[in-house]
Amino acid sequence: MSQSKEKDEENKDKKNEKDKFILPITPITDFKNKPYPKTAACLIIGDEILNGKTVDTNSSTFAKYCFDHGIDLKRIEVIPDEEDTIIRSVKYLSDNFDFVITSGGIGPTHDDITYPSIAKAYNLPLKHHQLTYDRMNEFTNYHSSISKYMKSPPGHEAIEATKRMSLFPDPSIVIYPDKTLWVPIVIVNENIHILPGIPRLFKSLLFNFSTYLKVRQDGNKGENFYRRFVKTFQPESFIAPVLTEVQEKVKDIGIKVGSYPRFTPDKRWVIVVSFLTRENNKDKVEELCKEVAEKTNGIIIDSEDAIIAENENKL
Structure with a gap:
């Protein structure tokens, strides 16, 4: 390759790097004193799974993840978008297993009730999380195909629906493990990790969360x-x-x-x-x-x- 072509490739790489959407991630040092989980459970939330419209792949992804991390996955539940069912399931799983993952029900529509249901399970209020909303806006502004729909005036139904995605149980721990996503992992009651249902987002957040598990790895050596x-x-x-x-x-x-x-x-x-x-x-x-x-x-x-x-x- 000629020097001019090499220079062009170098400039192209720099441009691509500059053009990438990157946001800060949560420091891993905050999690060093957390115990390493020994058992896990997965709660898949969504009518679309139960009626056959959507094929669940997230439970399989999580099962392989647990195996690779030496965590004993004990239970997988698939439940509908029903408040009472979510409350009952999440409380049982949180009480009986170390590491609980939920998938689905955190979007902007009427049937996305995971955050409010889990908040109700522990008598917690919902509180607007400004940093998540800011990250969401950065993401939508970066992607022009989305941002054109987000130009509505304050108070507009579309804006209020979007804000629902940043209404979290309070208190909760909010982690941003993926620098390319605005979506966080929200942790409630110490061990309930709330993730989106979209498989690509679920997998990306989960696998980037490994960094936060590995800092606790000392308690799990030789147990893979x-x-x-x-x-x-x-x-x-x-x-x-x-x-x-x-x-x-x-x-x-x-x-x-x-x-x-x-x-x-x-x-x-x-x-x-x-x-x-x-x-x-x-x-x-x-x-x-x-x-x-x-x-x-x-x-x-x-x-x-x-x-x-x-x-x-x-x-």
């Missing part, structure tokens, strides 16, 4: 999950006694054994046996994998995807 698999072409009913015997041996040391039928790309039926534990039991899991592979004429694999990558003729 560890999972291994054995695949076999023997029928599930044939290997069931083997798995029952194995599970009985390890049920008291925190190792879970499961079996899952799968199809290979060439339509062959394969059984994937899963061993799930914490890292401090990994040696025992390796031992069990060898035992089960031997007894079922199976092969040890690192992931279920390996049923595609492996040469199926080995068995």
Whole structure:
């Protein structure tokens, strides 16, 4: 590449960087003294999920997130946009699990009732959060396709509807983990984390929130999950006694054994046996994998995807 082209590329990169919408994030130092969560629950809120209009992907995203962070996800609930149901569910989850995530119901329309419902659950008032509203305005001004709809005079219905998205239970902790989004994570009752239902926003906020979890990581060292698999072409009913015997041996040391039928790309039926534990039991899991592979004429694999990558003729 010529020097002039390199210079053009450099200027282009600088322009792109300058043109990016960037807002300040919340300092992570504020969360160093928080305990690392051991258990989690996910509350999906939305009629559109229950009536089949929208497919929920956020619970799957959160399940994988918890696994990667060594947090034991204990419950996923899907509930309608109903105040009493939200109140009942959120109080139960907050009382019984360390890390609660809610998804959905924080938009500007009449059926977005997550903030007021959670506020009511704890007898809290709703209070306008000016910083969030300011960030929202910066975002809309940056995106001309949106800003043209936000030129209404003060008091206009559209403006008031927009302000609803910055009415939070008070007190609450408001975190901005993503520098490209105005949307915060709002934390109520210490462990209820309120997130949007839009999958892209949910995922971005959640994964950027990892930074705030990692500062608490010291209390969780050596406790990440560890999972291994054995695949076999023997029928599930044939290997069931083997798995029952194995599970009985390890049920008291925190190792879970499961079996899952799968199809290979060439339509062959394969059984994937899963061993799930914490890292401090990994040696025992390796031992069990060898035992089960031997007894079922199976092969040890690192992931279920390996049923595609492996040469199926080995068995």
